[in-house]
Amino acid sequence: MDIPNRTALCPAGKKASECSRILETGRPAPQYYFAWSQADCAVCPLKAQCLSTRKRIPRRSIQVGELHMLIQARRDLCKTTVYQIRMRRRSAIEGTNSELKRGYGGGKCRYRGLAKTEGQLLFAGAGCNLRRWAARSVWLSKQNR
Numbered sequence: 001m002d003i004p005n006r007t008a009l010c011p012a013g014k015k016a017s018e019c020s021r022i023l024e025t026g027r028p029a030p031q032y033y034f035a036w037s038q039a040d041c042a043v044c045p046l047k048a049q050c051l052s053t054r055k056r057i058p059r060r061s062i063q064v065g066e067l068h069m070l071i072q073a074r075r076d077l078c079k080t081t082v083y084q085i086r087m088r089r090r091s092a093i094e095g096t097n098s099e100l101k102r103g104y105g106g107g108k109c110r111y112r113g114l115a116k117t118e119g120q121l122l123f124a125g126a127g128c129n130l131r132r133w134a135a136r137s138v139w140l141s142k143q144n145r
């Protein structure tokens with residue numbers, strides 16, 4: 001999909017026959033509507049997978065947001081090996097973040113200002129580490145019996 005040039009290719013490699021830019025009240029960003037020609041879709045070998053049987057006009061259409069290409073590029077990046085290796089480090093910290101949020105009130109800021117907020121989070125982190133240290137100490141002492 002190439003939104004700036006208002007073109008899109010379908011899985012069969014056919015070019016969209018229509019493109020409209022839609023500005024709706026209440027929606028901050030424009031939407032883009034692409035549709036493929038009924039003549040192309042009628043003879044397409046992929047139409048059973050591509051077209052909904054509930055559609056009144058048997059042709060493919062799609063509506064996407066202005067940032068669709070960015071989102072797609074990000075999704076493609078997420079599939080790369082380099083990205084997935086980097087994300088392993090992130091997944092290691094997610095359990096701690098979750099514990100800080102659910103067990104130590106990290107999901108809600110109790111104070112105003114960055115300094116006090118930082119203090120709250122540092123105390124929560126220290127409390128979390130102390131609890132883990134105590135739990136590990138108990139576990140180690142049971143192992144040594």
Ligand code: SF4
Nearest residue numbers: 010012041044050060
């Ligand atoms: S049915 Fe139409 S839109 Fe879908 S793959 Fe075939 S030609 Fe493309």
